Amino acid sequence: MDNETSLRNERKRGSGVKVVYDILRDEILHLELPPGSPIDEVQLSERFGMSRTPIREALVRLAGEGLIDTLPNRSTMVSQIDFLNMHSYFDALVLMYRVTTQLAARYHRPEDLEIVRARQAEFAAAVEAQDALAMISTNAELHLAIAEAGRNPYFTALFSRLLNEGRRILRLYYQSYNDRLPRRFVEEHDEMIAAIAARDTDLAESLARLHAEQIVAQVQKLLVRGDRLDVKL
Amino acid sequence: MDNETSLRNERKRGSGVKVVYDILRDEILHLELPPGSPIDEVQLSERFGMSRTPIREALVRLAGEGLIDTLPNRSTMVSQIDFLNMHSYFDALVLMYRVTTQLAARYHRPEDLEIVRARQAEFAAAVEAQDALAMISTNAELHLAIAEAGRNPYFTALFSRLLNEGRRILRLYYQSYNDRLPRRFVEEHDEMIAAIAARDTDLAESLARLHAEQIVAQVQKLLVRGDRLDVKL
DNA sequence: TGTATTCAATTTGTCGACAAGGAATATGCA
DNA sequence: TGCATATTCCTTGTCGACAAATTGAATACA
Numbered sequence: 001m002d003n004e005t006s007l008r009n010e011r012k013r014g015s016g017v018k019v020v021y022d023i024l025r026d027e028i029l030h031l032e033l034p035p036g037s038p039i040d041e042v043q044l045s046e047r048f049g050m051s052r053t054p055i056r057e058a059l060v061r062l063a064g065e066g067l068i069d070t071l072p073n074r075s076t077m078v079s080q081i082d083f084l085n086m087h088s089y090f091d092a093l094v095l096m097y098r099v100t101t102q103l104a105a106r107y108h109r110p111e112d113l114e115i116v117r118a119r120q121a122e123f124a125a126a127v128e129a130q131d132a133l134a135m136i137s138t139n140a141e142l143h144l145a146i147a148e149a150g151r152n153p154y155f156t157a158l159f160s161r162l163l164n165e166g167r168r169i170l171r172l173y174y175q176s177y178n179d180r181l182p183r184r185f186v187e188e189h190d191e192m193i194a195a196i197a198a199r200d201t202d203l204a205e206s207l208a209r210l211h212a213e214q215i216v217a218q219v220q221k222l223l224v225r226g227d228r229l230d231v232k233l
Numbered sequence: 234m235d236n237e238t239s240l241r242n243e244r245k246r247g248s249g250v251k252v253v254y255d256i257l258r259d260e261i262l263h264l265e266l267p268p269g270s271p272i273d274e275v276q277l278s279e280r281f282g283m284s285r286t287p288i289r290e291a292l293v294r295l296a297g298e299g300l301i302d303t304l305p306n307r308s309t310m311v312s313q314i315d316f317l318n319m320h321s322y323f324d325a326l327v328l329m330y331r332v333t334t335q336l337a338a339r340y341h342r343p344e345d346l347e348i349v350r351a352r353q354a355e356f357a358a359a360v361e362a363q364d365a366l367a368m369i370s371t372n373a374e375l376h377l378a379i380a381e382a383g384r385n386p387y388f389t390a391l392f393s394r395l396l397n398e399g400r401r402i403l404r405l406y407y408q409s410y411n412d413r414l415p416r417r418f419v420e421e422h423d424e425m426i427a428a429i430a431a432r433d434t435d436l437a438e439s440l441a442r443l444h445a446e447q448i449v450a451q452v453q454k455l456l457v458r459g460d461r462l463d464v465k466l
Numbered sequence: 467t468g469t470a471t472t473c474a475a476t477t478t479g480t481c482g483a484c485a486a487g488g489a490a491t492a493t494g495c496a
Numbered sequence: 497t498g499c500a501t502a503t504t505c506c507t508t509g510t511c512g513a514c515a516a517a518t519t520g521a522a523t524a525c526a
Contacts, residue, residue, distance in 0.1 A: 013486055013509060014305045041478075051511045052478090053286070057293055064297035072247045073478060073517050085386070091336075092387035099328060153318070154325035158391050246479060246516055274508070284481045285508090306487050306508060 016050050020058035028067050028078055029164055031171045037078040039068055065161065081168055086223065089165065094212040096159040097143065101192060101208035103150030105201040112149035113197055119145045120189050127182040135182060136170045142189065146196065173222045181218060185211070249283050253291035261300050261311055262397055264404045270311040272301055298394065314401055319456065322398065327445040329392040330376065334425060334441035336383030338434040345382035346430055352378045353422050360415040368415055369403045375422065379429065406455045414451060418444070 011019075024044075027033045039059065045052045059076060062068045070076040082089075104112070119142035126134035140163040147156045188211045195204040244252075257277075260266045272292065278285045292309060295301045303309040315322075337345070352375035359367035373396040380389045421444045428437040 016510080042476095053510055056290070056479090057509095060290055060293045061297055064294055074519085075477075085384075088385040088387060091385055095328075095332065103324075151318075152321040152324055154321060154391065154395065158387065162387065249480080275506095286480055289508090290479095307489085308507075 011050075016048070016054040017057045017061075020044065020048055020050075020055055021061055024058060024062060025067065028062070029167045031168060033078050035078050035080045035168070039076045039078065067164075081165075081172075083223070086220075089162070089169075090216045090220070092158070093162050093166065094209065094216060096147075096155060096162055097208045097212035098205050100143070100147035100150045100152075100155050100159055101196065102201050102205035103152055103155070104146045105196045105199050105204035107151045108149035108196060108199075112145070113193070116142065116145045116149060116193055116196070120186075120193060123189065124186050127186055133171070136167055139185070140164070140167060146192075149196070169219065173219070181214075184214075188214075244283075249281070249287040250290045250294075253277070253281055253283075253288055254294055257291060257295060258300060261295070262400045264401060266311050268311050268313045268401070272309045272311065300397075314398075314405075316456070319453075322395070322402075323449045323453070325391070326395050326399065327442065327449060329380075329388060329395055330441045330445035331438050333376070333380035333383045333385070333388050333392055334429065335434050335438035336385055336388070337379045338429045338432050338437035340384045341382035341429060341432075345378075346426070349375065349378045349382060349426055349429070353419075353426060356422065357419050360419055366404070369400055372418070373397070373400060379425075382429070402452065406452070414447075417447075421447075 024033070024039075033039075041052045041055050041059070044055045048055065059068060059070070063070050063076070066079055068076055069079045104116075108116075119138065123135065123138040123142050126138045144156070144160055144163060147159045150156070188207065192204060192207045192211065195207055257266070257272075266272075274285045274288050274292070277288045281288065292301060292303070296303050296309070299312055301309055302312045337349075341349075352371065356368065356371040356375050359371045377389070377393055377396060380392045383389070421440065425437060425440045425444065428440055
């Protein structure tokens, strides 16, 4: 944290909020700040070497995305994962998988596919290395790249939020990821990308649906088995 | 604005942000602050009789919802309506109409229907009174109530944002609303509500789709005719 | 000993002031 | 007169300090 405070003087005006926002967002999504962690403004202002004002602005933005919860006049903390309404999450996730993939098949441009294929290569590498944490990240990046090729900012924004929420959920279970499924996911991704490149919207949508439903079924199996990790950092 | 500043001393701690946020949001959605209007922090702080800090927090939240755009170190203004990418908007709107109505048919509880029917009565009253502005508002409220009966916060949040954006678009055209279509919309609403009450998810979804596509077609017709009102307030 | 009340400590919400970055204006030069 | 540069003004970004609200401890009382 010293290297953060040392940047105090070289910081450009207006960049402070973004730095705090990006770092906290990362720490929340990577569960370095697990759900329920207290967020203290003065502590953060000391850590980042700036006053509470830009800290608060970053927190307001995080709250707007549902990553932290603020109780008026009281503590603010990293938002809990709502395991009770998980089916709402799965419904939304599957639908966004479907619609973004379909739109990608319809509206993508050649340069989009390069990015998508690069992301897929990163995902395949993570699978090859059996790096579960990297799989989660690169999978989200891949599907976000597909969504961006679909060029609908409303869907992309919701999907991005869902994928981020998914990172937090999956991290709780990532040790269970070391089975045959990841390699299957690589193949499914390849099929989806081929359907997108061929502009076959129906095939792309149905592949995305199957893909998403497999993921959901896998996570649900972990949920009912209750073999959640105790994350303590 | 005097009645706003006069509340200065009686204001409860923490309520200031919400007041500013709600009022500005309303004024933006009702086009009292049309797209492109400059937002001046000092001016607002004088108007509401509070310092710039809570004003800024309200503005950050509005920016998070895309209602205002902020240029760093420069002015901030009410966000423009993006008429070029309108098809993205229509795609998202139609899909949310469909999915929220379908989920309402599946998950609604009896007390939800009371609220929905009350909203529908308000919409019918607005149509009867030929009050186009009230039609826009009550129509959005009705569909939001249906979405809430579907109990998926992810869809509800996106739909709410889309309906709000729709208020701004429709207000630009509301004079064209005085034709036979509104009465048709009342009937379609009744059919949708009946399908929801009967828990017929497929029928509810297809009715919602037809309903949404009619609205979109109507708005698109207005768009290409280009008979936009010059809103000056 | 248990409960209610008061008080202190901590944390958030708000404030007024100052400084930095742009934009508009004024100035200098050809 | 036309263009480049300097200056001023205005708005935003950040700061340190104070005040209100809440929590938990300490005290008083039965």
